């Protein structure tokens with residue numbers, strides 16, 4: 431079968447690499463892809479942006495693509511699945527109405543309240559005067575979120591009332607996130623340990639993927655600004671069997687059932703970003719309507735099952751007839767980023783040195799994100815550039831092997847966190 435992967439980041443490289451292992455898959459098109467997808471067996475990059483829905487639709491129709499997998503949220507929220515489905519093109523992802531779980535934080539919060547899904551208390555505002563009165567009455571720190579998509583930058587954690595009012599004004603005026611900020615969600619600040627819980631969903635049935643945890647902050651010790659994720663590992667020891675069951679019962683099934691009852695059943699990867707409090711209760715911080723990045727890289731390295739087959743089963747509403755086989759080892763991925771990320775525009779075009787020639791065995795893999803091929807070299811193109819991922823019998827082994835490979839790679843102003851997996855290492859110690 432022919433598969434189209436939409437997107438060009440590390441997650442899409444991991445999806446392409448994994449799909450390439452399927453005997454059922456003969457060709458993979460990646461739109462637009464990156465320097466890593468360009469060199470995967472069976473894969474070809476197509477110069478179409480992930481947000482150019484008409485061009486993607488034309489391409490899928492012309493090539494008679496058998497399955498489309500959509501990596502990033504923007505095309506999902508914009509309705510790519512609805513458009514493909516109208517043309518009977520098989521696509522694994524949620525329709526626009528279900529993708530509102532990520533596309534509108536106000537929608538997601540109302541939905542959770544309605545279905546009694548545990549989450550932080552909140553209020554929604556579109557008028558600055560109302561927001562200002564509310565801010566005065568609330569304890570700090572407080573969390574302010576732009577309602578719409580803001581490229582992973584729309585969440586601010588503020589320590590005092592003045593700063594909160596200033597951020598709210600900038601958002602509500604459209605100055606700070608454009609239309610995405612014209613409505614804001616204020617949230618109670620939650621403490622605890624974060625975990626990512628990602629499932630495949632076919633509208634009714636749920637197949638949980640292996641658990642994972644990412645590191646959102648830029649600097650070691652979970653300090654510095656929020657990023658898209660500086661590294662991730664799977665499994666996440668914080669999610670034990672009891673908590674796993676509770677997450678399914680208290681978060682995932684109420685979400686999937688609630689959307690089905692509303693007439694907008696959820697199909698695709700469903701990602702719940704959770705805060706686990708000190709009593710081990712899960713609270714939803716956010717929903718994403720897609721696979722996580724960089725969680726996809728370690729999770730897919732551990733997946734033994736055929737991803738293309740699972741996606742086709744989901745499109746037939748038959749995920750209940752499947753189970754996923756996992757490598758019991760731990761996988762850990764370290765993101766290598768370009769200087770300036772995530773706050774400034776990053777310089778592109780630096781030559782990346784020390785990349786392993788081809789495959790590095792089945793237990794290590796360098797997934798590309800912001801890269802492209804040029805002049806016989808691999809060049810940087812963007813903030814998060816690579817995710818170096820390794821499997822190990824223990825999280826310590828995976829970490830050692832990933833960092834051994836990381837230290838061979840370089841370009842000017844490359845940086846990475848030295849402590850990916852630190853919580854899992856101490857929990858297993």
Ligand code: AMP
Nearest residue numbers: 550573585617618619620646703715716
């Ligand atoms: P989100 O995109 O909503 O997941 O937010 C990005 C990050 O902000 C999360 O991964 C958390 O680290 C942090 N965050 C979001 N909401 C809260 C909250 N209510 N309390 C504490 N931290 C939060």
Ligand code: GLY
Nearest residue numbers: 644659722723724
């Ligand atoms: N790693 C967080 C995300 O994909 O949103």
